[in-house]
Amino acid sequence: MTKRLKIAEILRTEPLNTTIQVKGWVKAFRNNQFLALNDGSTASNLQVVVDFENTDTAILDRLKFGAAIRAQGTLIESQGKGQKVELKATEIEIYGDCNPEEFPLQPKKQTLEFLREHAHLRFRTNTFAAVFRIRHKLAFAIHKFFEDRGFVYLHTPVITASDAEGAGEMFRVTTLPFDGTPRTESGEVDFSQDFFKRSTNLTVSGQLEAELGAMALGEVYTFGPTFRAENSNTTRHLAEFWMIEPEVAFNDLQDNMDLAEGMLSFVIGYVLEHCADDLKILEERLIEEEKSKPQDQRSEMTLTEKLRFVIDNKFERLTYTEAIDILKNSTPNKKGKFQYPVEGWGTDLQSEHERYLVEKHFKKPVILTNYPAEIKAFYMRQDDPKEGVPGPTVAAMDILFPGIGEIVGGSQREERYDLLVRRMHEMHIPEEELSWYLDTRRFGSCPHAGYGLGFERLVLFVTGMTNIRDVIAFPRYPGSAEF
Ligand code: ATP
Numbered sequence: 141m142t143k144r145l146k147i148a149e150i151l152r153t154e155p156l157n158t159t160i161q162v163k164g165w166v167k168a169f170r171n172n173q174f175l176a177l178n179d180g181s182t183a184s185n186l187q188v189v190v191d192f193e194n195t196d197t198a199i200l201d202r203l204k205f206g207a208a209i210r211a212q213g214t215l216i217e218s219q220g221k222g223q224k225v226e227l228k229a230t231e232i233e234i235y236g237d238c239n240p241e242e243f244p245l246q247p248k249k250q251t252l253e254f255l256r257e258h259a260h261l262r263f264r265t266n267t268f269a270a271v272f273r274i275r276h277k278l279a280f281a282i283h284k285f286f287e288d289r290g291f292v293y294l295h296t297p298v299i300t301a302s303d304a305e306g307a308g309e310m311f312r313v314t315t316l317p318f319d320g321t322p323r324t325e326s327g328e329v330d331f332s333q334d335f336f337k338r339s340t341n342l343t344v345s346g347q348l349e350a351e352l353g354a355m356a357l358g359e360v361y362t363f364g365p366t367f368r369a370e371n372s373n374t375t376r377h378l379a380e381f382w383m384i385e386p387e388v389a390f391n392d393l394q395d396n397m398d399l400a401e402g403m404l405s406f407v408i409g410y411v412l413e414h415c416a417d418d419l420k421i422l423e424e425r426l427i428e429e430e431k432s433k434p435q436d437q438r439s440e441m442t443l444t445e446k447l448r449f450v451i452d453n454k455f456e457r458l459t460y461t462e463a464i465d466i467l468k469n470s471t472p473n474k475k476g477k478f479q480y481p482v483e484g485w486g487t488d489l490q491s492e493h494e495r496y497l498v499e500k501h502f503k504k505p506v507i508l509t510n511y512p513a514e515i516k517a518f519y520m521r522q523d524d525p526k527e528g529v530p531g532p533t534v535a536a537m538d539i540l541f542p543g544i545g546e547i548v549g550g551s552q553r554e555e556r557y558d559l560l561v562r563r564m565h566e567m568h569i570p571e572e573e574l575s576w577y578l579d580t581r582r583f584g585s586c587p588h589a590g591y592g593l594g595f596e597r598l599v600l601f602v603t604g605m606t607n608i609r610d611v612i613a614f615p616r617y618p619g620s621a622e623f
Pocket residue numbers: 307308368370376377378379381383546547548549550592593594595596597
C-alpha cells in the first residue's frame with residue numbers, strides 16, 4: 141500500500157522521487173494536465189501533473205472544481221514555475237464528482253454575503269479555510285498559554301439556574317409544553333414540573349462558577365460556548381459565542397491587566413509564527429477589500445503589520461475618568477460628530493467612543509479601568525473614593541482593540557462579604573439565589589480577579605475579517621439559526 145501523505149507534510153519534507161498518494165479536492169484543472177489539489181492541511185495546493193495521454197477521457201472530464209479525488213505517483217522537482225515540487229500522477233481515482241452546473245461555489249471570488257448564505261460550503265473557499273485554520277490555532281494557543289502557566293481548565297455548566305449575573309438576555313431551557321403549560325395557583329408558570337424542577341437558562345458567562353474553582357485551584361479558566369439573546373444586529377455580536385474566562389486567586393486589577401495583555405500578545409504571536417500562509421491569504425483579501433473604500437478610510441497597516449504592532453507595543457492604560465476627559469474635549473465631540481455626544485461622567489461608552497480612543501487618539505490597544513459602579517456588574521470590587529472622580533467606581537477593566545472595540549471585559553472581584561451583599565441589595569439581586577456564590581466570601585475569601593475574552597472578537601481581529609458571522613462556522617444571530 142502506498143502511503144497517503146497530507147499536502148502540508150509533502151511541502152514540508154519534499155520526499156522527492158518516492159511514490160506517494162494524495163487525497164483532496166480539485167481547486168483547478170488546466171490544459172487537461174495541471175491539477176491544483178488541496179486537502180485542507182495547508183493553504184497551499186499541490187500541483188498534480190496528469191498524464192492525459194494515458195488517462196481515460198471520461199476521468200479527465202470529471203476533474204472539475206470541487207471534485208474529491210485520489211492521485212498516486214512520484215513526487216518530483218517541479219518542471220514549471222510557481223512550485224518546487226509536483227506529483228507526476230500515474231493513477232487518478234475520483235471519489236465524488238462536483239457538477240459545476242449545480243455546485244453553488246465558483247472558482248472565482250464570491251461575496252462574503254453569498255458565502256454566508258452557503259455557510260455549509262464556505263469552508264471550501266481559500267478565505268474560510270484560512271479563517272478556520274487560524275481559529276483552531278488561536279484556540280490551541282489559548283490552551284497552551286494557560287497550560288504553560290499552570291492554570292486548570294474548568295468546564296462550567298452550559299445550563300444554569302442563575303439568572304442574576306445580568307450579562308445579557310438569556311435563552312430559556314425547558315421541557316414544559318407550550319400548550320397547556322402547567323400553572324401555579326397564582327397563574328404563573330409552574331417550573332416545579334419542569335425538567336430541573338426550576339427555571340433554567342443557557343449560560344451567559346461561566347465567571348461565577350469559575351470563581352468557585354479559583355477559590356481552591358488558584359488559577360482556572362473556562363473556554364466554552366455562551367449565549368445571549370440580545371437583539372444586537374451588529375458585526376460584533378452573536379447570540380452564541382465562545383468565551384475564555386480566566387479567574388485567578390490573589391490577583392488584583394494590575395495583575396489582571398498584565399495577564400490579559402500577556403495572553404493577547406502570546407496568542408497573536410503564536411499565529412504570526414505558525415500561520416504565515418493563511419495570514420497571507422487573508423492579508424491579500426483585506427487589501428482587495430480595502431480597494432473599494434475611500435482612501436482616507438483604508439487602514440494604514442497590512443494585517444500582519446497590525447498584528448505585529450499589537451505585540452510590539454504596550455497597551456495604553458487609563459481610567460474611565462481620564463477617557464471621558466479626552467472624549468469630551470475631542471474634535472468629533474465638539475463638532476457634534478458623535479451619534480451619542482459625550483456630556484459627562486457616568487454614562488457608558490458607545491462603540492464609536494471606544495473606537496475613537498483606540499483608532500484615532502492612541503492608535504493602539506487601550507485598557508480602560510475604574511468605571512462608574514453604576515454601569516458595571518455587582519461583583520466588581522468597589523474602589524476607594526478618589527479626588528477628582530465624581531462618583532463611586534469599581535476595579536473594572538475593558539480592553540479595546542482597533543476595528544473591534546471591546547474585546548475583553550474584566551475586573552477585580554469584590555471579595556468583601558458585606559460590601560458585596562450591600563451592592564446586591566442596591567441592584568435588587570436576590571441574595572438567596574446566589575447563596576452558593578456568597579459562600580466564597582464567607583469561607584476563606586481572598587482578593588481575586590478575572591476577565592472574559594470573546595473568542596470570535598479575537599478571531600475577527602487576527603483574521604482581519606469584518607463581520608463576526610464570518611469567523612464562526614455556523615453563526616447564530618437574530619432571525620438565523622441555519623445549519
Ligand atoms: P458589548 O458591550 O460589546 O456588548 P459586553 O459588555 O456585553 O460587550 P461582557 O459581558 O463583558 O461584554 O463579555 C465579555 C466579552 O465577551 C466581551 O468583551 C466581548 O469580547 C465578548 N462578547 C460579549 N457579548 C458578545 C456577543 N454578543 N457576541 C460575541 N462576543 C461577545
